[in-house]
Amino acid sequence: MLKTMLALAKMQFNQYNIYKSNFYLWTLNRIIEVIVYIFVWQAIYNQTGDAGGFTINQLVTYYILTVSIRPIALFSINSDIAYSIRNGKINKELLNPISYFQYCFGVNLGEMAFALVIGIATFVICSVFWTIILPANLTSFILFLIVIMLGIPLTFFIEVIVGTVGFYSSSIWGMEILKDAIISIFSGIIAPIALFPMWFQKIANILPFKDLIYTPINIWLGQVPTNEIIFVILKQLIWTIILYVIAKIFFNYSIKKITINGG
Amino acid sequence: MAMIKVENLVKTYQVIQKESGLFGYFKNLVKPKYKEFDAVKGINFSIEEGELVGYIGENGAGKSTTIKMLTGLLTPTSGEVIVNNLKPYKSRIENNKNIGAVFGQKTQLWWDLPVIESFRLIKKMYKIPEGEYRKNLKKFTEILELDELLEKQVKNLSLGQKMRCEIAAAFLHNPKIVYLDEPTIGLDVFVKENIRKFIKEINKEKNVTVILTTHDLKDIEDVCDRIILLDKGQIIYDGSKQKFKDTYGKYVIAEFTVKDKNLNINDNIRIDEIEILEETENQLKLKFKHEETTIVKVMEQISNYCKIEDIHMKEAELEDILKEIYKGAHKC
DSSP: OHHHHHHHHHHHHHHHHTOHHHHHHHHHHHHHHHHHHHHHHHHHHHHHSOBTTBOHHHHHHHHHHHHHHGGGTOOOHHHHHHHHHHTTHHHHHTTSSSOHHHHHHHHHHHHHHHHHHHHHHHHHHHHHHSOOOOOSSHHHHHHHHHHHHHHHHHHHHHHHHHHHGGGTOSOOHHHHHHHHHHHHHHTTSSSOGGGSOHHHHHHHHHSSGGGTTHHHHHHHTTOSOHHHHHHHHHHHHHHHHHHHHHHHHHHHHHHHHHHHHOO | OOSEEEEEEEEEEEEEEOOOHHHHHHHHHHSOEEEEEEEEEEEEEEEOTTOEEEEEEOTTSSHHHHHHHHTTSSOOSEEEEEETTBOTTTSHHHHHTTEEEEETTBOOSOTTSBHHHHHHHHHHHTTOOHHHHHHHHHHHHHHHTOTTTTTSBGGGSOHHHHHHHHHHHHHTTOOSEEEEESTTTTOOHHHHHHHHHHHHHHHHHHOOEEEEEOSOHHHHHHHOSEEEEEETTEEEEEEEHHHHHHHHOOEEEEEEEEEOOOSOHHHHOOOTTEEEEEEOSSEEEEEEETTTOOHHHHHHHHHTTSEEEEEEEEEOOHHHHHHHHHHHHHHO
């Protein structure tokens, strides 16, 4: 099963990798984003001399890392699923000898791997132009990686839930925008969560999105005590299970409905 | 033990009935009105291992609906489907391991990658042993002439090339049953022949059961031993191809090139036992039954009204027979 999924991931990765211009343009895009974020924050910092307790160096590192690992949180396999439903390609995919869930997860992994390679390229290029704070020690780097990895299935299940809406509506574009907006705010992609008001932070603490981006970066920066990280991982696992159950039930129910009522 | 067994299979779709006007629109949003539509109305058949079955019928006769139920993509409204001892709508993934499918133009090959990559993925997905995979690939490459295609990107293939690869992909894992839904649509004669040859050869070698739906009756003529004819959700014929021809098609079609025709035969004279299909100034297309008359008698009768220059005769083909059946079916 795992082998099949990895084979699928490889296929999807290669499919993206065929177009070299894809790679360069995406990387360039990311770097421009980093530049914009950093300029804005430098302007704020120069005016006020403060940015929510962050030093300018920390903020630069924060945004470079955010842009690099963002594919973990923001993904668009939901539109692949919805598209496949709409044009009937799903009929072919449902005839694979593995479940559609596993099929999508494999494809999703490949796509994410490609986006992360671009992330690494972005990071390396940015490190030439700006001073990036490196992880405090090897442990925090490994914990950073673990927390990121745990985010992958979590995001995948959210994607499946949004994509499954495609069974009911032929346009899920609006849903996707909403999902992206919610994740962008609550995961800390737009700004570090510590800068938001207290009530917002409380909500963000409950939701799973914060641990996709904000928490791992803070682990990298050495801002999270090691004993707290255990709780972060536990919270991620609980959310993964909850979202898995929701995605599975919703998806299977929808598939059944389709096979009963016809496409 | 039959490979496929279908009993009293019914599929009813619920279609939302649209009402006109703004009021109707809102009424529909709140409480949609459903209209039932029977796509398949209680069909029965059973197919043995290794059979080559042509599943034919007009557009909307219920062919695709049946195929979808056989593959587990649709749950029957009532009745039973058993494929290789499994109920496909209950254990779809288990069933998927034993079947291959080609659905018209919907590709299962990876668009941007070389064809061989898709094949390798299939090998991994179905866990095809290395030796078996190589053997099949070699054989398929030979018959379908895939040599130069395997390293090409799928998007660069022509329709015929793509379809050949698609067919190979469907048979690669030694499935017990293969469903081919319109595999030759839009292809040129050579590719069609190539594909037919492939189906026949693999069937002979591996005893794979093939269900073929097509609108090109040459496919059926060439490949299938058995015909299941569907019309408006019901089976109107199920049996051997030869019997089909014998029952419905014991007639001959003759085309005459004539000269000096003195009157319009079709409008003015009724010749016994001969049906005139087409008539122009110097062309006559006739139909008559073997048991009722002979070509010599027909010629005698015709020559009363014109001079015969040339005759061209052919046995009724499936297509002619089907046209007849449909005409008959639509009359009542």
